[in-house]
Amino acid sequence: xxxxxxxxxxxxxxxxxxxxxxxxxxxxxxxxxxxxxxxxxxxxxxxxxxxxxxxxxxxxxxxxxxxxxxxxxxxxxxxxxxxxxxxxxxxxxxxxxxxxxxxxxxxxxxxxxxxxxxxxxxxxxxxxxxxxxxxxxxxxxxxxxxxxxxxxxxxxxxxxxxxxxxxxxxxxxxxxxxxxxxxxxxxxxxxxxxxxxxxxxxxxxxxxxxxxxxxxxxxxxxxxxxxxxxxxxxxxxxxxxxxxxxxxxx
Amino acid sequence: xxxxxxxxxxxxxxxxxxxxxxxxxxxxxxxxxxxxxxxxxxxxxxxxxxxxxxxxxxxxxxxxxxxxxxxxxxxxxxxxxxxxxxxxxxxxxxxxxxxxxxxxxxxxxxxxxxxxxxxxxxxxxxxxxxxxxxxxxxxxxxxxxxxxxxxxxxxxxxxxxxxxxxxxxxxxxxxxxxxxxxxxxxxxxxxxxxxxxxxxxxxxxxxxxxxxxxxxxxxxxxxxxxxxxxxxxxxxxxxxxxxxxxxxxxxxxxxxxxxxxxxxxxxxxxxxxxxxxxxxxxxxxxxxxxxxxxxxxxxxxxxxxxxxxxxxxxxxxxxxxxxxxxxxxxxxxxxxxxxxxxxxxxxxxxxxxxxxxxxxxxxxxxxxxxxxxxxxxxxxxxxxxxxxxxxxxxxxxxxxxxxxxxxxxxxxxxxxxxxxxxxxxxxxxxxxxxxxxxxxxxxxxxxxxxxxxxxxxxxxxxxxxxxxxxxxxxxxxxxxxxxxxxxxxxxxxxxxxxxxxxxx
Numbered sequence: 001x002x003x004x005x006x007x008x009x010x011x012x013x014x015x016x017x018x019x020x021x022x023x024x025x026x027x028x029x030x031x032x033x034x035x036x037x038x039x040x041x042x043x044x045x046x047x048x049x050x051x052x053x054x055x056x057x058x059x060x061x062x063x064x065x066x067x068x069x070x071x072x073x074x075x076x077x078x079x080x081x082x083x084x085x086x087x088x089x090x091x092x093x094x095x096x097x098x099x100x101x102x103x104x105x106x107x108x109x110x111x112x113x114x115x116x117x118x119x120x121x122x123x124x125x126x127x128x129x130x131x132x133x134x135x136x137x138x139x140x141x142x143x144x145x146x147x148x149x150x151x152x153x154x155x156x157x158x159x160x161x162x163x164x165x166x167x168x169x170x171x172x173x174x175x176x177x178x179x180x181x182x183x184x185x186x187x188x189x190x191x192x193x194x195x196x197x198x199x200x201x202x203x204x205x206x207x208x209x210x211x212x213x214x215x216x217x218x219x220x221x222x223x224x225x226x227x228x229x230x231x232x233x234x235x236x237x238x239x240x241x242x243x244x245x246x247x248x249x250x
Numbered sequence: 251x252x253x254x255x256x257x258x259x260x261x262x263x264x265x266x267x268x269x270x271x272x273x274x275x276x277x278x279x280x281x282x283x284x285x286x287x288x289x290x291x292x293x294x295x296x297x298x299x300x301x302x303x304x305x306x307x308x309x310x311x312x313x314x315x316x317x318x319x320x321x322x323x324x325x326x327x328x329x330x331x332x333x334x335x336x337x338x339x340x341x342x343x344x345x346x347x348x349x350x351x352x353x354x355x356x357x358x359x360x361x362x363x364x365x366x367x368x369x370x371x372x373x374x375x376x377x378x379x380x381x382x383x384x385x386x387x388x389x390x391x392x393x394x395x396x397x398x399x400x401x402x403x404x405x406x407x408x409x410x411x412x413x414x415x416x417x418x419x420x421x422x423x424x425x426x427x428x429x430x431x432x433x434x435x436x437x438x439x440x441x442x443x444x445x446x447x448x449x450x451x452x453x454x455x456x457x458x459x460x461x462x463x464x465x466x467x468x469x470x471x472x473x474x475x476x477x478x479x480x481x482x483x484x485x486x487x488x489x490x491x492x493x494x495x496x497x498x499x500x501x502x503x504x505x506x507x508x509x510x511x512x513x514x515x516x517x518x519x520x521x522x523x524x525x526x527x528x529x530x531x532x533x534x535x536x537x538x539x540x541x542x543x544x545x546x547x548x549x550x551x552x553x554x555x556x557x558x559x560x561x562x563x564x565x566x567x568x569x570x571x572x573x574x575x576x577x578x579x580x581x582x583x584x585x586x587x588x589x590x591x592x593x594x595x596x597x598x599x600x601x602x603x604x605x606x607x608x609x610x611x612x613x614x615x616x617x618x619x620x621x622x623x624x625x626x627x628x629x630x631x632x633x634x635x636x637x638x639x640x641x642x643x644x645x646x647x648x649x650x651x652x653x654x655x656x657x658x659x660x661x662x663x664x665x666x667x668x669x670x671x672x673x674x675x676x677x678x679x680x681x682x683x684x685x686x687x688x689x690x691x692x693x694x695x696x697x698x699x700x701x702x703x704x705x706x707x708x709x710x711x712x713x714x715x716x717x718x719x720x721x722x723x724x725x726x727x728x729x730x731x732x733x734x735x736x737x738x739x740x741x742x743x744x745x746x747x748x749x750x751x752x753x754x
Contacts (some may be wrong), residue, residue: 026257027747030264038339041303042354045343048299050673052292052349060738077554077591121377122486125460125494130495132460134486136377146378148292151349153374155713157487161494175682177381180289198494200562223292226347230295233302235273240309247313 044163052151053217053221058089062146062213064117068095084108093190099137099160102191106202110193116204117124117142117186118159121176124169131169135162135185135204136176145181148220162187162204163197172216184213251550254746255324261315263329268311270333270399275304276341278386281344285382293380296347303342309582324524326737330399334728337361341390348383350374352713355720362724364390366725366731367613367706369482369579370696371730372724373715387474387483392445394731395509395613396437405635405719424728428524440516441478441709444508448474451501459495477505478612482705484581489581496565502580503572510608514651531648532609535623536575546599554593570706574603577615579705586709589691597620601695604704605675615730617671621664623648628661668721670734674701674726681722682710701726 068091075083087108091097096115125132136159144152155189164172176182188208195203280296284290285512321329342354342361351357354370362571363370364387372378374386438463453470461469472485486492515533520610527533547567557563566582573580587598607616631646639642646656678697682688688696696710700723710724729737 027260029258034264035306041343045346046354049347049349074590076589077593079554079594081649094480103584104590106587106591107696117343123461123465127460127494134377134488134492136487138375140375140378146382147350147375148378153350153352153713155374158552159377159488159489166639175548176378180378180380186338187657192564194557195557196562199496199565199582200325200559201491201501201558201582223295224296226292226299230298230302232304234298237302237305239311240306240313244309244312248316 003155009206021179027076048223048226049151051225052223054151055149055221057145057150057152057218060181060216060218061109062117064142064186065096065115066100067098068092068115069101070227071158072098072104073108075107076109080105088112093104097191099158102160102202103158106193109191112192113189114204115188116160116162116184117184119153119176120172120174120182121157121159123175124172126169128152130163130165132198133162133164133169133172133175135159135187141176141181141184145216147177148179149178150217160200160204161201162206163195164206164209168206168209171211173211179217179219181212181216181217181218186212196212215241254749255743258319259319259325260614262317262319262321262325263332264311265315265317266325266329267333267336268308268315270337271304271340272308272312274337274393275308277389278304281382281386281387284385285380288381289473290382291381292349293344293382294332296447297343297382297386298346299347300340303343307340310422314440317386324739324743326616327423327736328743330462330622331728331732331736331740333562334732335361335647338365338724338728341365344386345373350376350379350383351554353668353717355717355724356713359720359724360387362704362727364481364483365394366703366727367391367395367479367481367577367615367705368700369476370700370707370711370727371483372711372715372720374713384472384485388472388481388485392441392475395481396441402632418735423449426509428596436517437513437691438514440520442479444505445474448478448501448508452477452505455497455501456493458497459493469493473502476507476580477502478509478579478613480506480509480576480608480615480703482581488584490569491582491584499565499569499582502578503569504574506578506580507574509578510612510614512609514611515609522597526651528666529649531623531627531650532619535619535626536606539619539622540571540575540603543575543599543603544554544568547571547596549626550593550597550599552589553595556591556593556596570600570740571603573602574600574704575606575608575616577604577702577704579699579707580726581706585707588695590710594691600706601698604698604702604706605671607704608703615725617702621724624656624661625652625668627656628665631656631661648745650754667733671701672729674734678722678726682719685716685719695722697726703730703732719738 073083075086084107086106089104093113094115096111096117102109118135118137120135121134136157138158139154140146144150144154172183174182187204187206189204189206192203192205194200278301280299282294282301285297287296338358338361342357345360346354346357349361350373359372449471452474453466457469469485478482490502513529515530548563550558551563551567569582604731605617606622607618610618610620612749627646627648630701635644647653648656678701679694682697683695685691690708692708695708699706730747
C-alpha cells in the first residue's frame with residue numbers, strides 16, 4: 001500500500017495510539033470497578049474478623065515442671081557429634097524436655113529416660129497391649145488453650161507420639177478437639193528416636209502417667225455480626241442469581 | 251505490535267471468571283452444610299459469606315458481562331491465570347474469618363496451596379480446627395486437583411469448542427474424549443469413582459487401626475482427598491505419623507500413585523487396556539527414576555545410620571519417596587527431622603523426586619515424567635546422530651497414547667519448560683537464602699516443594715515465616731501449577747493493557 005493511496009489515509013502516529021475515548025473510558029471503568037470490588041471485599045473481611053467477640057483465656061495455664069534444657073539446640077545426624085555429646089552431658093536423665101528440643105537433635109535423646117508434659121489430642125488409638133496417643137506440648141496445650149474463643153495465635157501445633165501400655169491409657173478421660181482442651185498429662189519413659197515397633201517413628205514409651213489438668217470445654221462465642229452479614233449476603237446472592245437467570249433468558 | 255485489549259475483551263474474561271467463582275461458591279456450600287450439622291456456627295457464617303460473595307460476583311458477571319464472542323487463546327490463557335489467583339483469594343475468605351491465619355496473606359497462601367494441591371500450610375492450631383474447616387481445606391485439593399476450570403466445564407459450560415482454550419491453558423493438553431466437556435466430565439467421573447472406593451478403603455484401614463467408625467470416616471475422606479489429589483494437607487498437624495498404621499500408609503500410597511497417573515492412562519485402564527500403561531513413556535520414566543532414587547535414599551539412610559532395621563528404613567523411605575514423586579506431600583516424619591536426622595543424601599534424593607513429579611495431565615505437579623522422558627530421549631537422539639554417518643537418517647520414537655516420532659519442536663518445548671522449572675526452583679531457593687535464617691538444604695527443599703506443588707516441608711514454611719518469602723512461595727505455587735505459559739500470557743496482557751496500541 002502506498003502512502004498516497006486514498007483508500008488508506010495516513011493517520012498521525014499519536015492519533016493511532018489512542019483508542020476512541022469512550023472505549024478507553026469503558027475499559028478503565030471496568031478495571032476500576034474490579035479493583036474497588038476486591039478492595040471492599042478484603043477490607044470487609046478484615047473488619048469482620050476484628051469485630052469477632054473473644055474471651056480472655058482463664059484457668060487454662062498448667063503448672064508444669066521446668067524444662068531441663070534452656071533452649072532447643074539443633075544438630076545434623078553424624079555431622080554434629082560434639083553437639084550431641086554436649087546436650088547429653090547437660091541433660092539429667094528424667095528431666096523434662098519439649099518436642100521442639102527433641103526434633104532439633106533427636107540423636108541426643110535417643111534411649112534416654114525423659115519427662116514430657118502435654119495435651120492429649122485427637123483420639124486414643126487402641127492397639128493390642130496399649131494405645132497410641134498424640135501429646136502436644138505447644139502453647140495452645142499448656143498456656144492459652146485452643147484458638148476460637150480467643151485469637152491469640154502461637155504458631156503450629158507441636159507434639160510427640162506416645163505409647164501407653166494397658167493400665168495407663170484408661171486414665172485419660174478426654175482428648176483435645178475443636179472447642180475442647182484435652183487432658184494435660186505428665187509422662188515419663190524412654191524416648192526412642194527410631195522406634196522399630198512404630199515403623200521407625202520417634203516415640204515416647206511411657207511407663208508413668210499423671211493427669212495434671214482435666215479436659216476443659218472452651219466454647220467459641222457466637223459472632224452475631226458475622227451471622228447477620230452472612231444472612232444478608234445470602235439473600236443478596238440468591239436474588240442476584242435469580243436476576244442473572246432472568247437477564248440471560250431475555 | 252502490541253494491541254491493547256478493549257472493554258469487550260475484559261468483559262469476556264470477567265464472564266468466565268464469574269463462572270469459576272460460581273463453581274467455588276458451590277464448593278463452599280458443602281462444608282457449610284457440615285458446619286450446620288456440627289453446630290459450628292461461626293464457621294457456618296464464614297462459609298455462607300464466602301459462597302455468597304462468589305454467588306454475587308458470579309450473578310453480576312452472568313447478567314452484565316455475558317457475551318457470545320468466541321474465546322481466543324489470549325482470553326483463555328489470561329482467564330485461567332486469573333482464575334487461579336482470584337479463586338485462591340475468594341477461597342481464602344472463609345479461612346481468614348476462622349481466625350487461624352496471621353493475616354490475609356497467610357490465608358491466601360493456604361488457599362493457593364489448597365487449590366494447587368501443594369499442601370504447604372501456615373494454619374495456627376490445626377489440631378483444634380473445626381471439622382467443617384478441615385473438610386473445606388481438603389475439598390480445595392479435590393477441586394484444584396482435577397482443575398478448577400474443569401469444574402466449570404463440567405457444571406456450567408455449553409459449546410465445548412469455544413472453551414477448549416480454557417482447558418488447554420490449565421496445563422492440560424490431553425483431550426481424552428472428542429470434546430472438552432465430555433473429557434472434563436470423564437475426569438470427574440474417574441475422580442468420583444476413586445472418591446467412593448478410596449474413602450471406603452481408607453475408612454476400613456482406619457477401622458482396623460483402632461478408630462471409631464465416625465472418626466474413621468472423617469479422617470478417611472480427608473486423607474483420600476489429600477492422597478488422590480496429590481495434595482498434602484492432613485487433618486492433624488503430625489500428618490500421617492498420627493495414625494501409626496502400615497495399612498493406612500499402604501492405602502495412601504496406592505491412592506497417591508493413582509493420583510499421579512494421567513487421566514489418559516486412567517481412560518485406557520477404564521477401557522480395560524493395561525498394556526498402554528506399561529508401554530507409556532511416562533510409566534517407564536517414572537519406573538526408572540523412582541527405582542534409582544529409592545536406591546539412593548536407602549543408601550543415604552544406611553550411611554547416616556538413621557534406622558537400625560531394614561523394615562523401618564524401607565517403610566519410611568518408600569512412603570516419603572512415593573509422596574514426593576506423586577507430589578502428594580504426605581509426611582511420615584516431622585518436618586525438621588529431614589534436616590536433623592536423615593543425613594544429606596536422602597533429602598537430596600527427595601528433592602530430585604519432588605522436582606520430577608508425576609505424570610502430565612494428572613493431579614500431580616513437578617516438571618512431569620513426560621518432559622523428563624522426552625528430554626532424555628532427545629539427548630540419546632543427539633548422541634546417536636553424532637555417532638552415525640552424516641547422511642544417515644536417525645529417528646527416535648516414544649509411546650504416548652500411540653507410537654510417535656520425536657520432533658525437534660517437541661523436544662524444545664519439553665526442555666524449555668524443564669528449564670523454567672529449574673529457574674523457578676533456584677530463584678525461590680536464593681530468595682530464601684537472602685533472608686539469612688536458613689541454609690541451602692532448607693531453602694532448596696522448600697522451594698522445590700512449593701514450585702512443584704508437593705507439600706513436603708523441612709520446616710521453613712510456618713505461620714511466622716517472612717512475609718516476603720511467603721509471597722514468593724505463593725507465586726511459585728501458581729507458576730508451577732499453570733506451568734508458566736498462562737502466567738506469562740497474563741503478564742503480556744497487562745503490558746499490552748498499559749502500553750499497547752488500540753485495536754481499530
